[in-house]
Amino acid sequence: MATYEISKQRAQELAKKVATSKDVIRDALERFGPEASAVTWTGGKDSTLNLWLIRQVCVEENLPLPHIITIDEGDAFTEITDLLIRLSRDWHITLEWLCNVDVLRACQSKLGGEVKVADLNGRNQQELARIEFEAPAFPFEAESYAGNHLMKTVPLNQFIEEKTITALFMAVRWDEHPARKDDTYLTEKEAGELSPAHTRIAPILHFTERDVWDTTFLHHLPYCSLYEIGYRSLGVRSTSNPLAAGVAAWDQDLEHTIERGGRRQDKEKAMERLRKLGYM
Amino acid sequence: MHNVVLLTIDTLRQDAVGCYRRDGHEEDKSLTPFIDSVAAEAIRFTGMQAVGPYTQASFPGILTSSYYLDWGRQKMCPKERTLISEVALRAGLTTAGIHSNPYISAFFGWRRGWDYFYDSMEEEVTDEVPYVTGDVINRKVARWLEGHTAGGNSAPFFLWVHYMDVHEPYVPTEDYLARVDPTLSLSPEAMMTLFRDVLLARKVDDREKVAQLRALYRAKVGQVDDYTKELVHLLQEAGVWEETSFILTSDHGDEFAEHGGLSHDGKFYRELVTVPCLIRAPHQTEAGVSDTVVSNLDLPPTICHVAGIPIPDTFQGRSLLPLDRYEAGPCFGEAMDKVGAHEAKDNVPTYYCQQGPCKVIYREREDRWDGYNLAEDPAEQEPRGMDTPAFEALQALLRPRLRRWEKD
Numbered sequence: 001m002a003t004y005e006i007s008k009q010r011a012q013e014l015a016k017k018v019a020t021s022k023d024v025i026r027d028a029l030e031r032f033g034p035e036a037s038a039v040t041w042t043g044g045k046d047s048t049l050n051l052w053l054i055r056q057v058c059v060e061e062n063l064p065l066p067h068i069i070t071i072d073e074g075d076a077f078t079e080i081t082d083l084l085i086r087l088s089r090d091w092h093i094t095l096e097w098l099c100n101v102d103v104l105r106a107c108q109s110k111l112g113g114e115v116k117v118a119d120l121n122g123r124n125q126q127e128l129a130r131i132e133f134e135a136p137a138f139p140f141e142a143e144s145y146a147g148n149h150l151m152k153t154v155p156l157n158q159f160i161e162e163k164t165i166t167a168l169f170m171a172v173r174w175d176e177h178p179a180r181k182d183d184t185y186l187t188e189k190e191a192g193e194l195s196p197a198h199t200r201i202a203p204i205l206h207f208t209e210r211d212v213w214d215t216t217f218l219h220h221l222p223y224c225s226l227y228e229i230g231y232r233s234l235g236v237r238s239t240s241n242p243l244a245a246g247v248a249a250w251d252q253d254l255e256h257t258i259e260r261g262g263r264r265q266d267k268e269k270a271m272e273r274l275r276k277l278g279y280m
Numbered sequence: 281m282h283n284v285v286l287l288t289i290d291t292l293r294q295d296a297v298g299c300y301r302r303d304g305h306e307e308d309k310s311l312t313p314f315i316d317s318v319a320a321e322a323i324r325f326t327g328m329q330a331v332g333p334y335t336q337a338s339f340p341g342i343l344t345s346s347y348y349l350d351w352g353r354q355k356m357c358p359k360e361r362t363l364i365s366e367v368a369l370r371a372g373l374t375t376a377g378i379h380s381n382p383y384i385s386a387f388f389g390w391r392r393g394w395d396y397f398y399d400s401m402e403e404e405v406t407d408e409v410p411y412v413t414g415d416v417i418n419r420k421v422a423r424w425l426e427g428h429t430a431g432g433n434s435a436p437f438f439l440w441v442h443y444m445d446v447h448e449p450y451v452p453t454e455d456y457l458a459r460v461d462p463t464l465s466l467s468p469e470a471m472m473t474l475f476r477d478v479l480l481a482r483k484v485d486d487r488e489k490v491a492q493l494r495a496l497y498r499a500k501v502g503q504v505d506d507y508t509k510e511l512v513h514l515l516q517e518a519g520v521w522e523e524t525s526f527i528l529t530s531d532h533g534d535e536f537a538e539h540g541g542l543s544h545d546g547k548f549y550r551e552l553v554t555v556p557c558l559i560r561a562p563h564q565t566e567a568g569v570s571d572t573v574v575s576n577l578d579l580p581p582t583i584c585h586v587a588g589i590p591i592p593d594t595f596q597g598r599s600l601l602p603l604d605r606y607e608a609g610p611c612f613g614e615a616m617d618k619v620g621a622h623e624a625k626d627n628v629p630t631y632y633c634q635q636g637p638c639k640v641i642y643r644e645r646e647d648r649w650d651g652y653n654l655a656e657d658p659a660e661q662e663p664r665g666m667d668t669p670a671f672e673a674l675q676a677l678l679r680p681r682l683r684r685w686e687k688d
Binding site: 131132133134135136139144145146267269270271273274276277278 | 351352353354355356358359382383385387388401402405407410411447448449475479480543685686
């Protein structure tokens with residue numbers, strides 16, 4: 001960290017990128033208002049940068065922070081949880097922890113344990129019907145498509161509905177994978193059966209993976225220690241693997257290796273292929 | 281233990297393979313001269329039935345010797361399935377799977393048991409060719425083989441390769457199209473228009489357009505034959521071909537309006553579920569032709585047999601070899617009755633059972649039982665009711681299988 005050097009020219013480039021993000025954030029907060037906005041924060045490097053930028057804008061504009069939420073999928077790295085707790089305290093953030101407790105209860109929080117659909121509450125059962133999941137049970141593990149949907153999507157939709165959130169700030173980037181290349185800063189999400197209409201805002205779309213690390217070091221932002229030992233991307237514990245064990249994330253060949261290569265295949269990639277093959 | 285190579289070719293119709301041409305059509309130029317040459321050294325099965333008419337419904341048979349809906353309809357590979365890769369790995373073979381089909385990717389849970397697994401989901405593809413082509417797949421195979429055989433290593437392996445090149449959208453290059461129909465000239469844009477406006481829409485009323493689609497499909501078949509040749513040459517150059525059992529099959533075929541549709545939907549006609557299957561195992565069996573009606577869920581036990589490893593109880597099929605000890609029985613299959621690109625929420629199951637030349641198809645949607653006598657009606661154009669003992673017997677075999685996953 002002491003040896004991470006950023007040239008003056010690079011600092012100027014990054015300042016421009018930060019300014020663009022702040023413009024997006026400022027306009028969105030003006031349009032939707034902080035009370036009706038929420039920011040998802042995973043503790044990963046992208047969402048921490050995203051949160052910091054939003055916080056900067058709020059301080060500059062004298063606005064209260066939007067809702068800051070994190071989703072506990074039941075399989076978190078302790079290092080990430082520690083970071084979330086520590087940073088909420090340091091940055092005076094009231095972090096709202098969302099969790100689909102019903103699912104955890106149905107399998108006694110056991111990873112790999114079986115969840116019987118009949119044991120779940122009405123909303124969870126509806127969500128499973130929505131993704132056309134018809135089996136009577138599923139294992140509680142990261143590879144379980146049904147489990148993943150319930151742990152990730154349901155708590156978020158419920159929060160949006162209950163707090164009447166109209167704007168959701170997310171930390172996605174164009175260079176995360178090719179399917180994102182046409183994403184825009186604001187995307188209107190239509191109302192679904194179980195989630196109301198809302199707008200998704202992506203303030204750091206134009207940041208590359210390298211930009212995120214450089215900005216993190218330039219502004220001395222905190223990051224999870226797992227990145228130091230080789231993790232490039234941090235999802236749930238059981239399916240995130242260090243890409244180059246022992247080599248810090250920022251020292252890896254970011255331009256030529258795949259950031260999410262240590263994670264299980266993205267749903268989006270598979271879906272895009274299926275669509276091109278005429279299946280969707 | 282012995283090496284086994286399983287080559288599956290997506291969407292390859294049995295009748296697109298030259299050596300399967302029906303009587304009276306031998307003078308038609310074969311699209312697959314190389315595969316034909318392999319068939320000459322193999323057992324060629326004319327009665328191989330897939331357990332499903334599309335990839336998700338057929339691969340449970342090919343790789344796990346189980347049926348698509350055994351544990352209900354699930355997007356991910358159920359943990360109860362035992363993959364042939366897991367069996368081979370546990371027995372001590374090195375396993376490798378190299379392909380480009382999203383339905384059998386790591387995301388959907390099919391990575392289990394493979395020492396080396398390449399599903400190409402990280403690669404960028406085009407709309408015209410939305411998969412990694414056979415030549416690139418072959419290069420991956422070559423790299424893997426090189427690594428595996430380095431230093432004179434002769435440890436046995438089980439290699440599975442899958443080609444997507446015949447799958448729609450059919451956008452062949454000019455040279456392959458010219459081999460099939462030198463008079464047909466279409467730009468890639470025109471081919472994509474056919475794909476979108478005709479194939480995706482499942483519109484069969486314009487017979488000329490359907491014929492064009494079929495020509496484009498046949499052109500791709502020609503190309504995949506060349507990729508197969510390249511693969512076998514790789515194995516020969518690596519010095520493993522002689523000791524390796526080679527199994528070639530397809531997961532399903534493709535329809536060209538034989539039953540009012542296109543592509544591969546939830547139907548069980550022969551153009552979809554009767555697939556090519558060759559087994560070349562020179563040290564274990566002689567070349568020949570078998571007309572026995574067999575199921576692709578017999579493939580995992582067969583792979584165990586030729587590899588020389590025990591067959592697990594969880595496999596529902598039985599080894600096709602030795603051929604004279606194979607007990608023929610009814611073959612089953614099931615799928616959701618999807619039609620068209622979009623899976624409808626209200627898809628319901630459809631099933632079939634075939635024994636010898638008699639076949640029965642049940643569609644839950646209309647609660648309809650159709651019987652076909654394939655000896656008399658090979659094109660399956662004259663459905664019959666359950667009005668003969670043969671059909672009644674198949675119906676009796678099929679009934680207990682309907683929605684069986686809901687019964688426990």
